[in-house]
Each structure stands twice: as C-alpha cells, then as structure tokens.
Amino acid sequence: MGLALMVVIWLITLVSTYFFVAKTWWLPVGAAEAANFIDGQFALTYVLMGIVFLAAQLGLGYIVWKYRARASSPPSDYSHGNTTLELIWTTLTAILFIGLNLMGGSVWASQRFDPPAADAVKVEVTGMQFAWYFRYPGPDGKYGATSPKLMDPSAGGEAAVGLNTSDPAAKDDVVTGTMYLPVNREVDLSLRAVDVIHSFFVPSLRFKQDAVPGLNIHMHLKPTLIGEYEIACAELCGLGHYKMHGMVHVVSQEDFDKWLAAREAEKQ
C-alpha cells in the first residue's frame, strides 16, 4: 500500500508539473508595459513554489513508502519534535513568502499612485449589463457631463452612458463600443459602472480593475504591442456575464488619430 501511494502521489506531482513546465497553457502574450514585470514575478513565484511543491510531494510519497510498517521495520522513533528545526523552517518560510511579496510593490504602485504622463490618452470605460462603452473626451480634453436621468442602455452609444449633449464639453465627446488605443503611449483610464459591479479584464494587457457603481476609479497602462485584444468581464454581473465581451484595438498613433478623427466626423 505504501508503494502504491508513493507511485500515485509521485505521478500526480510529475504530471501536474509537466504541464506547467511545458507551458501547454500559459499566460497570453503580454502586450503592455506591465507585462514584463508581472510575467517575471509570476515566473519567479512559480519556480519557487514549484520547487517547494516538488520537494513536499515527492518527500511525502517517499516518507509514506520508506516508513511503512513491516515485520522487519524498527520501532517508531519516540520523538516529540525538534525546536531548532521548527525555528529554521519558520524563518526560511517567512523570508521566502514575505520577500516575494515585497518585490511586487513597485508595479502595483506605478499603475495606481503615480500620476499618468502628461500626454496620456484619456479614455473613460463604462460597464453596464452587459456591454462596455468607451468615451474619448475629444479635442478639448474634457469629458462632458453625464446624468443618470439620460441613460438609455437600449439606445446604445452616447445615450447609454447618459451623455448630456447640451454641455459644451460634451459636444466633442466620442462614445464607442470598441476601444482603440495608440501603441506606446500611456492611457489614463477612468472606470465607472452604472448598474452593478463589472470588472474590466484584458488578459493580454495584464490589466484588471473592477468598475464599481458610485466610484470613478483611475488607473493607467501603456500598451506596447499592436494587435487586437479581448476584454472579458471578470466580475459576476448577471445572466449575460459570460457574453459581456469587448475588443481593444492597439494601433499606431497615426491609425489612432485617423480613427478618432473619423468618429468625430461621424458625430458632426
């Protein structure tokens, strides 16, 4: 029985580890500045935890086999423990876990506490059951006023986010259902939700933040790779949660300007 248990535990361990090491399923391509650090931190955590995982599971399997009761095995060791060993592994674990943690602080801080770059593109993201809307402030750089009274989700676009078209600052606001971002330029995001909590998750941009009714949450990020990336809502928001989907198009600055100009033109 000891042998069977060891074989099963070892097999489970090795098969599980194989799929991690082979990267059969892995993080999607990282298309934003934060990806370098996040992926690095992920890999580091994964290597360290992987070593502990292998050592603990293989050790467990070995111990149950090695110390199985047999007629010939010696009496069990009458030991109540070892304080020195306890102190050693407590200290090592504390250093490992807390050290890992402290390393992650800088990226967390840079997306949240540092102000966005002066030339950042401003985009407001609004989540509602079950769609994302994106608002660009237009040439004046100012978002126009919105009002809950004006919100009409069935109409889509400007009406969905309740844009007050009589506000002068709203005249040049562009509201779209697809997000366009210029590559290699910082994006200053404002996240809002009108009904329930949603979460703006773009796996390839290594970006996730809940959009919460009553809050206007500011974050920034910098896409670094041209391409099309999917948005998947990551906070349970109702029966259409699974199809609250959207696209981010990261394009060159030139294409971005063209796209935005075309939207402004449509509006007039």
Next chain:
Amino acid sequence: MATPASVHAHAAPQGFIRRYIFSLDHKVIGIQYYFLALTAVFVGMFLSLLMRIHMIWPTAMIPLIGDIKPETYLSLVTMHGTIMVFFVLTTAPQGGFGNYILPIQIGAPDMAFPVLNMLSFWTTFVAYIVMLSAFVVQGGAPIHGWTGYPPLSAVQSTGPGEGLGADLWITGIAIFCVASLMGALNFITTTLDLRAKGMTMMRLPLTVWSWFITAILGLLAFGVLLSAGILLLMDRNLGTSFYLPLIVVNGQIMQHKGGSPLLWQHLFWFFGHPEVYIAILPGMGVASQVLSTFSRKPIFGYRAMVYAMLSIGFFGFMVWGHHMFMSGMSPYSAFAFSILTMCIGVPSAIKTFNWLGTMYKGRIRFQTPMLYAIGFVSLFVSGGLSGPFLAQPVLDIQLHDTAFVPAHFHLIMGVAAIFGIFAATYYWFPKMFGRMMNETWGKVHFFITLIGTYAIFMPMHYAGMAGQTRRYSQFTEVAYLQKLIPLNRFITYAAIITISAQFIFVINLFWSMFKGPKASDNPWEATTLEWTTATPPPHDNFGGVTPVVHNGPYEYGVPGAARDYVMQTDPAVGLGH
C-alpha cells in the same frame, strides 16, 4: 464544588422523539449534523455536476431538468457555493464530529449547554430548508454567487432569481449565523469548563484545539455576517441604502443613493476569510490525530501545532482585503493585506513540516483513515502553494476572478477539508456506530477520489493562467476562451467520474452501519479518551466513571512501555506534557 458530571448529567431519555429527534445528547446531535451535511454535500455535488455539464454542452437536455439557461447556471453557482460552504464545510467537521467527539475527548458527559446544542442543530436545519426553498420559488434561486455582491444582490431587477429567491437565500444564511453562534458558545464553554481532571490545555488532543479555535473564529465572524445580511435585507426590502449608490438598472433609476457596494465586500470577507479557516482547521486537527495514530509516533511539535493554529486564527481576521485587490478599495491597503496574507502562510507551512515530521521514522499503517490524512496533506500542500500567487496584488491583476482562484480554494478549503471529513468518518465510524467500515472499498474510494480531485482542479490552474474567467456559463462568446474548451471537457469528465465514485462511500457507510463487522473499543490502538470508553459510548459517555488524565494525547512508540501506545488515562510515562 459540584463536578461537571453531576451538573450536566441528564437522564437517558425515553421514547423515540426525545431520543433521536429532539435529543439533548451531543452524540445524537453530532450524528444529526453529520447526516444533514451528507444530504447537503450530495445536493451541492449534483449542482456542480450540472454546472460542469452545462459549461461543455450548453444546449444539452438533461433528463427531468431540461436545458440549463445562463441564469439557471448562475443559480447553480450560487447554491453550490453556499450549500457547500455553510451546510457541508462548516456543518460536518464542527457540528458533526466536533459535537460527537469533543466532549468525549475531554472527558465530559455532554456539552456544557445541551438544550442550546439541540437548538443550534434545529436552527441549522431550518436554515437549510429556507435555503433550499429558494430553488422552488418564482424566479428560482439567486444568481449573485455565494459572495452575493451588491448591487447585483440588492436590487430585484438586476436579474432573475434576485426576487424572493435572494431574500430566502439571505434569510437562510442569517438563520445559519444564529445557529453557528449558539454552537460556538457551547464549544468554547465546554472546552474551557468541562475538561476531566488532568486534562490540561496542553494535553488536549489537537482535534479539540482545532474545534475550540474554530468556535472562537465562528463567534467573531458569524455575528458580522449576520449583521451584514440584515443590512442587505433592509436595502432590498425597506428602501435603505447601505450598499447602494445611485444606480440605473435597465434604464430605470433606482431609489437609492449614497451607499457603498464595497461596504458589503468588507463585511462579507471579514466573515468570509475566517470562514475558510472554520472549514479547514478541524481538518488539520483530524489529520494530526490520524497521522500520529497510524504512524505510531507522537505528533511532531505539539506546541508548535497549537501555536500555528492560534496564529492562523489570529491572522485569519486581518487578511480579508486580499479578496478585494481588484475591487477599487484603497490600493495602499493592498500592501498591508498582502503582507499579512503571506504571514499566514508561515504557520500553514509549519503544520505541513510537522505532519511530515510525524510520519518520518514512524511505522505507518495504511488503513483508510490514514490514506485520507495523507491525501489531506498532499492537497493542503498543492492548494496552499497557489496561495502565495494570489496573495500578491500584482499577480492578482492577472489571476483574480479566473479559474486559478477556484482551483486554489477548492484544493485547500474544499477538497482538503472534505478529505479531513472522510478521514474523520473512517476513523470515528467504529466508535459512533459500533461497526467497522469496509477497508477494501474504503481504499478504492480513496484512490479514485484523490486522483479525480487532482484531475479536476490541477487543470483549472492552467485555465486560470490562460485567463479563463470565473462564473461563465459557457465559453462560446470569447475567442480565447473557446480554445480552453478541450481542457474544460477533460475537467468535466474527471468530475463525472469522481462524483460517481462517491456512491462507493455512501454505500459503504450505510452497509457498514448495519452489516459491518463489530468494532472493538479501540480498533486503531489509539490513545485519546474516546477510545477508553465503550463502543458506542453510553449515554453519559463513560458509564458513570469520570476519567482522569495522566498523559499527553499522542504517546505512541514509548520505549519500555508494554505496548506501543500509552493511553491518556494510563499511568504517567515518558515525556508526556
């Protein structure tokens, strides 16, 4: 001074109803809790089976049920989580085994408050019925998940199931909180006041420590959830705005303003994180007890084990914010919550080391309880090591609310806790029912369940890393999720096999209850007090004798002793604490 025995003795009841239904006997109440949890785990498991089937075959027609709609799927998600967390993981280890075993292990004739004990069981029963009734009312069960985040859970028009079903769901949880508070008071008082002569705190079996600490956590946590639930009911029905800012649902402005959805998350997780330990601590206790018994060795580092559980309980109340890194709470607080969360990994690691240390140089016997205890350690390690990923806010940017999270918590507080329950069942069944369970089928059940568990939950880590979002009823609408369908199909197959194998357990349980070979008083040659008394124990547990304790709980392999174990009531030997 009156002895505990004379104060709390109550005559053995006559008549079926007083004996088996409204019983004051902690042993009967423990078995009642256990069977309630057994029905609940089958309901919860069946719901998860439907979920897994729907994820892979969204249009499948299921016999008697028909097709599952996205909203039905979310009801399944909600009720699976709620039933499993409250009525299985909180009920079986604490209400079930804690009730049955704790008084006997400390040498008491019953719980401190037998009437309160009966009341807490029947209150739990009412909570269970109220919870299940959410399925059959207009609109069905709520769709807001077991975490019930407002505004989704606070406004009727946010979706189907958010009407009467949601009210029943919250009411069921609130009633459960009341029951748990009663239970917690009883456990704490019993442990502190009713210990037999010589049973010092440092001679308590680790199981007793685990139930005691769990009760303290319950006392502090369930009160908060109860209050939070009442506020939610008020927001829903009385027009208050604790959790609701001004919102617009389907173009309709709701008559609320000024509340904060995050308030609920803080209150919920202030309960919710200790709840994780409420589920797993008794499993740790059982694993320690069983590993020591079947390795024929004293537990490695008894005091370290006690301090580790105490510090897990203590830190458990300071880490709730790690569920909220992406919620929009102050990002500064993420640092504190993250560091404290890493701190809680340290005592957890100590426990693992000590379990390995207990087996090291032992003489391991592989009866089914031991297999489950070893499986517990394996799952605890696997589930525990994904913790340091999720404890880092930067990694949560990618992993939060992906399948990586259910992979993590199912391994550690779901299935590891269930393995603790299995270990406890196979271990104490002989004492509780006077017969042995079938070993062969026990082993078959163990190996299928262990391999099946890993086959279900390991791949969920891979899916989570690839960005698979949680609580999606199907993967057809997002291109990158479509690529993960084969992986999910594998998980569904593994779930079907593993769930089917649980019938082996149920058949073994009921068959052994009536047909199993008679058990001796101490079939595992164990040392704690429950093995000193008759099988099954008499109404007052020790047949009029009050046990006196001379030894620590895990004196195995004592050199020079007549046999390889010294019971707690034997004359003092060796290094006994």
